[in-house]
Amino acid sequence: MKFSPQILNENLADQAQAIYQQFFLIEADPNWPFGHLSDLINVKYGKDHKKLADGVYPVYGSGGIMRYVERPLYEKESVLIPRKGTLNNVMYVNQPFWSVDTMFYTEMKQTNVAKFVYHFVKSKDLASMNAGSAVPSMTTAILNALELRIPSAEALLQFENSVAPMYEMMKKNEDQSRKLTELRDALLPKLMSGEIDVSDLDL
Incomplete structure (x- = not known):
């Protein structure tokens, strides 16, 4: 049975989340110090993208990729909130990107921490921390104040090495899915207009 890239990625993401829970919840070292999310990241505001020309860098909103633009806002590993x-639509990104003004992006304060931060934030019910009234809203103060145990550098490296192959596979699946979509979008109008004739194909 052949599964779609989306289903494969959902399965890989579930496996990575299970490894996170094993490392940092079930087997958490009681000697790890308590701290706040602000000890690990800087929360940054995204920016308006409307004046940017089209390009190759993805623009992320809370629903995912909105378009591609001429230059990135940030080029390093990040968690988008x-x-x-x-x-609750938290995302992990490991390529140059632009983040819209309704989406925070994050700078990591130490190595091998981005994937840990992603799984930690994703495990929280951010919707229940809503600071808005008419429109659900999140603030830097709420995010910075989230409490957690700060894992050792050794534990973070071990986790990184365990889940990095899964993230690489998810990235390949996403790239394949995007290329297939682009190919479909390019061919479909030509098929509909008769520019490409498939009547003689033996299917």
């Missing part, structure tokens, strides 16, 4: 809208 909705500032308004669907607050």
